[in-house]
Amino acid sequence: MEKLLKDGLLCKLLEKADDDFARKAREGGCEYCGEEKLHRGDYKRQPRGGPGWDKRRSFNCAKAGCRKRKTPPSVRFLGRKVYAGVVVVLVSAMMHGLKPKRIERLRQQLGIDERTLKRWRAWWLENFVQSGFWKGARARFMPGLDEEIVPLSLVEEFGAKRRDGMMKLLKFLSPISVPGGLEGVAM
Ligand SMILES: [Zn+2]
Known part of the structure; x- marks a missing residue:
């Protein structure tokens, strides 16, 4: 799983997927007034653990x-996490399976402080599983997915220890990357 954190091809695929999302959003025009033309107004964002990404479209x-x-x-x-999504997902998942010593080593390698890890854990086990997004989405997993060990159970379900599975999982999670997305609507 740790290899994926340094996988250059995964980074390229993630960039391409975001470009596709951006193109679709732009083609769709303004949702409020129907204007077709949108200007670029990227946010400066430098997610830690990424390959040097510097803006969010x-x-x-x-x-x-x-x-x-x-x-x-x-x-x-x-969402508003300081780290790249793939780091938040993988490191949070590994916390459910690894011995404390290895978690500690990985944490230090990645320079993630303990409080951040605790916050991520609480976010998955409380905010995420209680969210409208999850309540709308969880029915698609049969039999039910183990909510006590998210996101490890999601990583296993999507085969996200591998590159293609991780792409699928991050696409599945992408609706929560926009403001209000976690509240979600039933799908
Ligand atoms: Zn408008």
């Missing part, structure tokens, strides 16, 4: 008086 409506923002979903940025 976003747009602004071109129409004067509207200018509403439209931020496409992302497989690289998991």
